[in-house]
Amino acid sequence: MFEKYQVPALFLAKNAVLTSFASGRATSLVVDCGGGSTTVAPVHDGYVLQKAFTTSPIGGEFLTDCLLKSLEHKGISIKPRYAFKRKEVRPGEFQVVDLDCPNTTESYKLYCQRVIVGDIKECVCRAPDTPYDDTSYSNIPMTPYELPDGQTIEIGADRFKIPDVLFNPSLVHTIPGMEGSAEMASSARGLPQMVIDSINKCDVDIRRELFSSILLAGGTASMQQLKERIEKDLLEESPQAARVKVLASGNATERRFSVWIGGSILASLGSFQQMWFSKSEFEEHGASYIQRKCP
Structure with missing residues (x-):
């Protein structure tokens, strides 16, 4: 940054700190x-406790893939937006005309399908109140969703099954077409277990405070009922003395961009001017000095 782009100063901050x-x-x-x-x-x-940092490969894109495979297994084909155009025949009535796009790659087609399935996930999926099982959710009412080509599909138990993968990764084994990810999912832990494992790796003195200020961030955190489900599961699994409180911004955009908002707040503080790692410090102490300036 200093040598190639000639920036006068910079500061590196960890995502979790900015969200906080x-x-x-x-x-x-x-x-x-x-x-x-x-x-x-x-x-x-203001410091991340690295020893208690936990991660899981299951995120929003993985859930989107699960939903796409499940829909394909049911015979529902998702037409990419570039593959057709809608022509108005008469007011309020449209005709779908297929377009031939021979030079389109398979990866771009998959990307366009995932964008549509991602919207389905955000619109109709919600975290179930209790762990998902096929018997309890077999008679769940269907929810309609209109695809860009005008076709209306009905989504039933998948509305709850897909989000529950966050809590119970072993559900991936029951989703057709996801066999390749089964090994990864079996090594992943559910969200409440990750929270408890992380807190247990911290000093006893701060565990109570961490239980009472659990912050939800990221795009997938905007899923309906996710906050309530995490809180419910943690109340069941946490020590009795702990007061569990899960906090999340009411605004989905704020949850998605909480890291950026935190960075904006940090940079606007008067004391931030002393925190920069300047070019003169880089020239004097070298690149390793950033570990001290930006812990």
Whole structure:
């Protein structure tokens, strides 16, 4: 950065610390449900406790893949937006005309399908109140969803099954087409277990405070009923003396961009000017000095 881009100064901050700042807390347990992974990081007085950091490969994109495979298994084909156009025949009535796009790659087609399935997930999926099992959810009412090509599909038990993979990764074994990810899922832990494992790795003195300030962040954290389900599971599994409190911004956009918001708050503080790692310090002490300036 200093040698190639000639920046005068920089500062590196950890995601969990910025999320904590965004909620106005210096100590908290940050549960970041992102696209590619889910991480649990305890923050104490503005520092991440690395020894208690836990991560899982199951994130929003993995859930999207699960839903896509499940829909394909049911014979529902998701047409990418570039593969058709809708022509208005008469007011309010549309005709779908297929378009030929011979030079489109398979990876781009999959990307476009995942964008649509991602929207289905955000619109109709919700975390179940209790652990998912096929018997309890077999008669669940179907929820309609209109695809971009005008086709309306009905989604039933998958609305609850897919989000429950976050809590019980072994459910992946029951989703057709996800056999390749079964080994990864079997080594992953559920969200409540990750939280408890992370807190148990911290000093006894701060465990109570961490239980009472669990922060949800990331795009996947905006899923309906996720906050309530995590709180319910933790109340069952945590020590009796712990007061479990899961906090999440009411605004889905704030949850998704909490790291950026925290960075904005940090950079606007008057004391931030002394925190920069400047070019002159880099020239004097070398690159390793950043470990001291940006812990």
